Amino acid sequence: MSVINHHVPDALLAAYAAGNLPHAFxxxxxxHVSMCPQCRAGLQAHQVVGGVLLEETETVAVSAGMKDDILSLLDAPYTPEPVYERSGVYPGPVMQALKGRAPRWKTLGMGVRQDILSEDRHGSVRLLYIPPGQAVPDHGHNGMELTLVLQGSFSDETGRFGVGDLEIADEELEHTPVADPGEACICLAATDARLRFNAMLPRLLQPIFRI
Incomplete structure (x- = not known):
């Protein structure tokens, strides 16, 4: 595993620990946490703090009816979701989003491909395959975008991102990510709003590519 230089900010780790992040993010x-010991330790720290806060929170009585309803759920049939392990360059959480299958790539042109793993009103998460030396069209953001490198690397106006690195883009960043020489760059990217492309052709194709 290469050295990870770009990590999850503490505020995002806290939101994830509290269960407050949209699914895509x-x-x-x-x-990233599955790939990064540093952020895994940070997440565990937030979880410990959350547990302490729960223990110190004042209890609130519930009605007998609510208690009975909750206890009745314990008798309901339960089928646990399968646990997916890492497969190749894809961490367990990605394999869970893929439901154990291989990516189903769809071409975006110029060798770039994507597989949309999920999409709803809160955002989308997708895999991107970018050939060496290929650029993603110059674009800005109408919200936040998280991009995690799973294979290869890319560079843009903010620096270089290798395996395990997480780039966080917001409304202020306009960039042109370019896959570095070597192996193809495979990224996991999540957004909560459509990208803001500067060139006409990407804007015309945006509704088709849903990005």
Whole structure:
């Protein structure tokens, strides 16, 4: 595993520990944490703090009816979700989003491909495959974008991002990510709003590519 230089900010780790992140962002954070001992330790610290706060929170009485309803759920049939292990360059959380299958790549042109893992009104998360030397069209953001490198690396106006690195982009960043020479760059990317492309052709194709 290469050295990870770009980590999950503490505020995002805290939100993930509290279960307050949208699904798309949670998949990316979980994937990074599975690859990064430093952020895994940070997450565990937040979970410990959360447990202490729960223990110190004043209890509130519930009605007998609510208690009976909750206890009845314990008798309901329960089928646990399968636990997915890492497969190749894809961490366990990505394999869970893929439901154990291989990516189903769809071409975006110029050798770039994507597989949309999930999409709802809160955002989307997708895998991106970018050939060496290929650039993603110059774009800005209407919200936040998290990009985690799973294979290869890319560079943009903010620096270089290798395996395990997480780039966080917001409305202020406009960039042109370019896959570095060597092996193809595979990224896990989550957004909570459509990208803001500067060139006409990407803007025309945006509704089709759903990015």
């Amino acid at each position: 949670a998949v990316v954070v979980a994937s």
